[in-house]
Amino acid sequence: MDPLSDFLALLRPRSAASSRFDAGGGWSIRFGGQQQRHIKSYVVLAGECWLAVDGREKIERLEQGDCFVLPTGCPFRLASDLGLPSVSALTLFPAAGPGGVVTLADGDDFSMLVSRFAVTGKHADQLLQMLPAVVRLHKDADQAALRWLAERMMHELREPKPGSDLVTQDIAHMTLVLALRAHLNGGLDQDTGWFFALADQQLSRAITAMHAEPSRRWTVRELGKHAGMSRSVFALRFKAAAGETPMQYLARWRMLLACDRLEHSSDSVATIAEALGYESESAFGTAFKRVLGCSPRQYSKACDEDDALDTDKSSSLSP
Structure with missing residues (x-):
């Protein structure tokens, strides 16, 4: 698969939910009091509002038809007027069930479709932090696709049929893929990171x-040839774009693959080590601990202990 497909395959979305939010008059709502493993997409059906994401200077003005995705689940505000005091979304949406509608005041001025899904796995936090905080779709075709997906998800949740669970999970994956693809093609407003490096064709x-x-014994020179650059130019450009060296990225990617197999397969540590190009289980364990701070077996044990907790967290439906 291509790198973006590889990356998103590790997120394993599940527990999809969707609802509509209607508002009237002046309002300001704060979403996400804590970091969550939820990816959220929004489609403005009617009216206008402001979007202010924590840690991001740019404030977005959203209008009818606008679509945006928040891959990292970071806290943000939606408001008709950012000067108004904010109300926590947790006080407004405690009873928002799948396919439901939440109305604030008369609900005549603004309407938005909200889709959200949890991602699982102990490595999900690392993966989400590699994505941009906000993905806004600007082209009509991209917006139309995301709106159709959001409406389809809401329909599947409101009127469940055989296979609806699988359909909603696939829609969640498609939503993120289409949004990130559009973001790559439309130019990025961030300076460094894996996603920024992926947008550079070389x-x-x-x-x-x-x-x-991933198991190949890559050298910086070989990778530079693939990029059409000299070793030194490639190393400098990769570090400037990605924020880490090529070898650091390769080691981290190998460990993410290892984490996925430790969580979701019955493969032994020795088998995983060999598959990722390490000469011995000991060498693999050393690399794993250097990147993740624990041994592969400690990680695997922690995954087993956290399964029930992750299931409880992923059931939250608050936008």
Whole structure:
């Protein structure tokens, strides 16, 4: 698969939910009092509002037809007027069930479709932090696609049929893929990070090579050839774009693959080590601990202990 598909496959979305939010008059709502493993998408059906995301200077003005996705689940505000005091979304949406409608005041001025889904796995936090905080779709075709997906998800949740669980999970995945693809093609407003490096056509070729053969003993020179650059130029450009060296990225990607297999397969540590190109289980364990701060077996044990807790967290439906 391509790097973006590889990356998103590890997120494993589930527990999708959708609802509509209607508001009237002046209002201001704060969403997300804590970091959550939820990816959220929004489609403005009618009216206008402001979007202010914590840690991001740019404030967005949203109008009818606008679509945006918050991959990291970071806190934000939606408001008709940002000067108004904010009300916590937790006080407004405690009873918002799948496919439900929440109305504030008369609900005549603004309407928005909200879709959200949890992502699972102990490595999900690392993966989400590699994505942009806000993805806004600007092209009509992209907006139309996301709106259709949001409406379809709401329909599946409101009127469940055989296979609806699988349909909503697939819609969640498609929503994120289409949004990130549009973001890559439309230009980025961030300076560093994996996603920024992936948008660079030359660096993307090197990243694709690493993903295609993660077990290969790559050198910076070989990766530079894939990118069409000299070793030194490639190393400097990769570090400037991604915020880490090519070898650091390769090691981290290998460990993310290892985490996924430790969580979701019965493979032994020795088998995983060999599959990722390590000469011995000991060498793999050393690399794993250097990146993640614990041994593979400690990680695997923690995954077993956290399964029930992750299930409880993913059931939240608050937008």
